[in-house]
Amino acid sequence: MTLTAVVHDAAQVVTLETTDEDRADEADGEERTDGERDGDVHTELAVYEDAAVAVEDGRVARVGPTGPVTREFPPENAAHAVDANGKAVIPGxxxxxxxxxxxxxxxxxxxxxxxxxxxxxxxxxxxxxxxxxxxxxxxxxxxxxxxxxxxxxxxxxxxxxxxxxxxxxxxxxxxxxxxxxxxxxxxxxxxxxxxxxxxxxxxxxxxxxxxxxxxxxxxxxxxxxxxxxxxxxxxxxxxxxxxxxxxxxxxxxxxxxxxxxxxxxxxxxxxxxxxxxxxxxxxxxxxxxxxxxxxxxxxxxxxxxxxxxxxxxxxxxxxxxxxxxxxxxxxxxxxxxxxxxxxxxxxxxxxxxxxxxxxxxxxxxxxxxxxxxxxxxALDLPAEVGTLQEGAPADIAVLDAPSYVHVPYNFGVNAVDTVLKGGEVVYRG
Missing domain, CATH: 3.20.20.140 (Metal-dependent hydrolases)
Structure with a gap:
């Protein structure tokens, strides 16, 4: 496996996952915010603070607190190391x-x-x-x-x-x-x-x-x-x-x-x-x-x-x-x-x-x-697209802002700082 990228020290990393309605919020350092409801299933935002994303062969290998992720996946070993200090990371x-x-x-x-x-x-x-x-x-x-x-x-x-x-x-x-x-x-x-x-x-x-x-x-x-x-x-x-x-x-x-x-x-x-x-x-x-x-x-x-x-x-x-x-x-x-x-x-x-x-x-x-x-x-794409869950395509937007809320909140301004497609850096603001 090739370590494609490590995005580290982010103020937030936001992933999306579908969970049973009564699932407990059990992950350390993680908050959950409801998105859309489908019967007894939620699509939720899982918000990790002081967090990192590791990418192997173009797919998300690990999401979580920066310390554990970077110990397992050292940024210096990655083809792309992105310092996201003070920034939020969301799916593309x-x-x-x-x-x-x-x-x-x-x-x-x-x-x-x-x-x-x-x-x-x-x-x-x-x-x-x-x-x-x-x-x-x-x-x-x-x-x-x-x-x-x-x-x-x-x-x-x-x-x-x-x-x-x-x-x-x-x-x-x-x-x-x-x-x-x-x-x-x-x-x-x-x-x-x-x-x-x-x-x-x-x-x-x-x-x-x-x-x-x-x-x-x-x-x-x-x-x-x-x-x-x-x-x-x-x-x-x-x-x-x-x-x-x-x-x-x-x-x-x-x-x-x-x-x-x-x-x-x-x-x-x-x-x-x-x-x-x-x-x-x-x-x-x-x-x-x-x-x-x-x-x-x-x-x-x-x-x-x-x-x-x-x-x-x-x-x-x-x-x-x-x-x-x-x-x-x-x-x-x-x-x-x-x-x-x-x-x-x-x-x-x-x-x-x-x-x-x-x-x-x-x-x-x-x-x-x-x-x-x-x-x-809406495009019949695989279920993991647009989620940043482990195993999902590493299509990532790094915001020049501390929270995903800045996307709608800071209207009239492009909040995006860096974009990765399949773990490759394809845009820097």
Missing amino acids: FVDPHTHALFAGDRSDEFEAKLRGKTYQEILEDGGGILRTVRATREASDERLLANLLGHLDEMLAHGTTTVEVKSGYGLDTETELRMLELIDRADDRHPVDVVPTFMGAHAVPEGRSADEYVEEVVHDQIPAVESQGIAQFCDVFCEEGVFSVEQSRRVLEAGKEAGLTPKVHAEELARIGGTQLAAEVGATSADHLLHSTEEDVAALVENDVVPVLLPGTAFGLGADYADARQFVEAGADVAIATDFNPNCYSQSMGFAASLSCVEMGMTPAEALVAATTNAAT
């Missing part, structure tokens, strides 16, 4: 919903929204998604890849070590396949793990009806995506004025037949039934959910669909926020994401956590669980 963030591959600029639309134009009005005027589609189709592979790698650099600097990236700015078979190929190339070249999602049903192209375009997605795009073999998920924008519930169902069921796991953009601008659809088709996640009802929440919990809440989108639109408390109190494994895209231009999971606490009523512990282990669940 998992961002389970982004549209980070695109070309063009839509900052003028931000001003238009401030003057009172709605999202739908901008879209009807040829802006919004369709404007980005035109720019993305025209951009070279080199430009698109450079754009995505730059965004991944920014995400990494803010502590994200795994991210989902969707296609969907192609709206034709050729460009959708190009986008998925570039997402795959970015995954090969960048330290951040990139999870690819096909989203041909992101908008209706100009000059087409929704029904006509759904036929193309089902009969042309999805078979080509299956043959390409890159995408893991199939997503659809189930929304008023975009794709109806039945149109969305056709896309998702065709995707399932092609081996693509369903995801649904649901109830963002209006409630039309996307959440119930996600439950019915066995989606891994339903995302946005600003207008979901108690009935919708119950359907997600009953069918093990992860609700992915995107507070940055509500912030950018000046809209009401999703009611996180109704999901948490119903026992859902709530996740949060940036929704980074030209209409929600933030690569920071820390900012999403701040909004989750201030605007959606989550606690800092709930927000951290939502941004790590629950977000990994």
Whole structure:
């Protein structure tokens, strides 16, 4: 075994673990804080003080008080020794919903929204998604890849070590396949793990009806995506004025037949039934959910669909926020994401956590669980991802702050000092 890294003398090391409801707090020097509840099981933060993390062959070998850990795993023997004196150590963030591959600029639309134009009005005027589609189709592979790698650099600097990236700015078979190929190339070249999602049903192209375009997605795009073999998920924008519930169902069921796991953009601008659809088709996640009802929440919990809440989108639109408390109190494994895209231009999971606490009523512990282990669940990743438990991938963010609470508390500032991916130092602030 190779001693990859030792992060030592941290003010806090925070791990996440799932435990029985009545488990005693038995570890020395360890506090437990509730995150999300799932029936009789908690996901809890285990907070170790004056602590260290040892990494062997890219996985966490030991977590605990600095003295015992460093005696067993001397920092001087490690490929990477990180002195975290006065700093908190947390799992790297998992961002389970982004549209980070695109070309063009839509900052003028931000001003238009401030003057009172709605999202739908901008879209009807040829802006919004369709404007980005035109720019993305025209951009070279080199430009698109450079754009995505730059965004991944920014995400990494803010502590994200795994991210989902969707296609969907192609709206034709050729460009959708190009986008998925570039997402795959970015995954090969960048330290951040990139999870690819096909989203041909992101908008209706100009000059087409929704029904006509759904036929193309089902009969042309999805078979080509299956043959390409890159995408893991199939997503659809189930929304008023975009794709109806039945149109969305056709896309998702065709995707399932092609081996693509369903995801649904649901109830963002209006409630039309996307959440119930996600439950019915066995989606891994339903995302946005600003207008979901108690009935919708119950359907997600009953069918093990992860609700992915995107507070940055509500912030950018000046809209009401999703009611996180109704999901948490119903026992859902709530996740949060940036929704980074030209209409929600933030690569920071820390900012999403701040909004989750201030605007959606989550606690800092709930927000951290939502941004790590629950977000990994929304991507069907192995259970140990986003936990820093022993045996987990050593994806680690070291904060320039004494407590994980500073992630949402110190809003507007990047609290991340150092990032390790698989125990390798891949970013220093």
